[in-house]
Amino acid sequence: MAYLDHAATTPMLPEAVQELTAQLTVTGNASSLHGSGRRARRTVEEARERLAGALGARPSEVVFTSGGTEADNLAVKGLFWSRRAADPRRTRVLASPVEHHAVLDAVRWLADHEGARVEWLPVDGVGRVRPDALREAVARDPQDVALATVMWANNEIGTLQPVHELAEVAAEAGIPLHSDAVQALGQCEVDFAASRLAAMAVSGHKAGGPYGVGALVLGREHSPEPLLHGGGQERDVRSGTLDVPAVAAFAVAAELAAARRAAFARGVGALRDALVAAVLAAVPDAVLGGDPDPAGRLPANAHFAFPGCEGDSLLLLLDAQGIECSTGSACTAGIAQPSHVVLATGADPDLARGTLRFSLGHTSTEADVADVAGAIGPAVERARSAGLT
Missing domain, CATH: 3.90.1150.10 (Aspartate Aminotransferase, domain 1)
Known part of the structure; x- marks a missing residue:
């Protein structure tokens, strides 16, 4: 068999399999205060540090999720809700039309159910959003923009976006820019701090880690409204008991993918x-x-x-x-x-x-x-x- 669908999912790295297998036999809820809980929490925080290092982020900026889809939805919907709550004029969403459906459908949902006014940024013949296109869209009225979202690398045609330049345009206008970087991890140099992004989504199984785990890298100045409510885990923006084995294995895979x-x-x-x-x-x-x-x-x-x-x-x-x-x-x-x-x-x-x-x-x-x-x-x-x- 010639497996040529790694962008859909890539085989787990042996080191990630080893980490996952070792953690599966360890009991402990990372939110519990007893010894087993504290050991699980230590595993999670060490994984957070490793993942942050691989992504050029601070550990406090890493919010673990169930995957890239949840991370994208949390960023797009959560930032829209929080920005609109702070200023009701902020109902415009700027998005590229070549996004993965995790972003595309979230944006359309906001338009259908939350009154968002969506403006699709034009792309050129290779699927790239030019910074001038974002600048022109922002200039029409910077005060009514809730957020912008442009992926780091396209999952279908592979085109890389000028993320740093786009983030600079957004930052100058005080607009958060989210980027789906699911395909970029391990293939491009991904440095969250240098990018000036507000938020960035990554996923475990695209980088040699397990299914069902991902992260939203979220600038500390941003507090999106949560999609899930419950125990208040992960900076109170993503409630739910953490999958400690998957988190640990994801961090190993991401660290190796970045190093290699x-x-x-x-x-x-x-x-x-x-x-x-x-x-x-x-x-x-x-x-x-x-x-x-x-x-x-x-x-x-x-x-x-x-x-x-x-x-x-x-x-x-x-x-x-x-x-x-x-x-x-x-x-x-x-x-x-x-x-x-x-x-x-x-x-x-x-x-x-x-x-x-x-x-x-x-x-x-x-x-x-x-x-x-x-x-x-x-x-x-x-x-x-x-x-x-």
């Missing part, structure tokens, strides 16, 4: 470049998605649109040959819908329906690339033939 980032980018980036060359040689009219400059995209991402094909058909044809990847299209009522990310870049809807994402990771090999090179041409030919019948 440069080597990962070199090795996996070279495999990605070989995969791109192989696909374009086999299917010359395939269209590479995202920024064609390797410096402007995730080192593990290779996204293509195949004219005359349905992405789902291609995915299944490759899956039958043991090659696992993903497609950005969604199926609604049995009808394939084009990727919202690809459409936002100005691509033709028919082309946007025929996309595949190959994403590599720490277990990827040259054999995986060779498997794709041998299978993609015949798969595209079959998918096109099927489309004509």
Whole structure:
């Protein structure tokens, strides 16, 4: 099997598995005051310090969550509610249209249920939000903006956003900028303090950690309204008993991913470049998605649109040959819908329906690339033939 869907989830690092396994046999609620509780609390706080170090943040800025989706929702909804409560004029949300659905749907929910006025920031042909676009949107009335949200790296097409420049624009106007950095951890240099972001979401299972754990890195000056109410854990913005084993394993994985980032980018980036060359040689009219400059995209991402094909058909044809990847299209009522990310870049809807994402990771090999090179041409030919019948 050639597993090329690491952006969906990547295998756990052995060190993270070892940490998780060791902690599973230890009893203790980190909120309890007795000895077992204090030992669990110590494990959590040590993990918080390790994760903060990997992310360029202070330990007090790390709020553990159940994953990236919860972290994104807490940031988007929570900051909207708190900013609006402080000033009822703040109902405008500035968001990029290429966000992961964890952000996209949270923003739309605020519009449908909370009276938010959403302004979608334009992106260019590679899916990038330019700082001038954010500056122009803010300038229309800085006082009515509740927050802005732009992801660090796109999960479908791999394009990197100019996060530091965008955060500078937002900070100058006193507007919190949130960034979904789920795909960036371990592939890009992620430094929360240097970024000037107000909030940043990360997830364990995208960086070699376990499922079901993530974090919202939250500047100490920000206090979003919580989504969950209960015991007041995690700065009173995220109640709930912490999953101590998962938190500990996540911290190990994040620390290793950050430490190995440069080597990962070199090795996996070279495999990605070989995969791109192989696909374009086999299917010359395939269209590479995202920024064609390797410096402007995730080192593990290779996204293509195949004219005359349905992405789902291609995915299944490759899956039958043991090659696992993903497609950005969604199926609604049995009808394939084009990727919202690809459409936002100005691509033709028919082309946007025929996309595949190959994403590599720490277990990827040259054999995986060779498997794709041998299978993609015949798969595209079959998918096109099927489309004509």
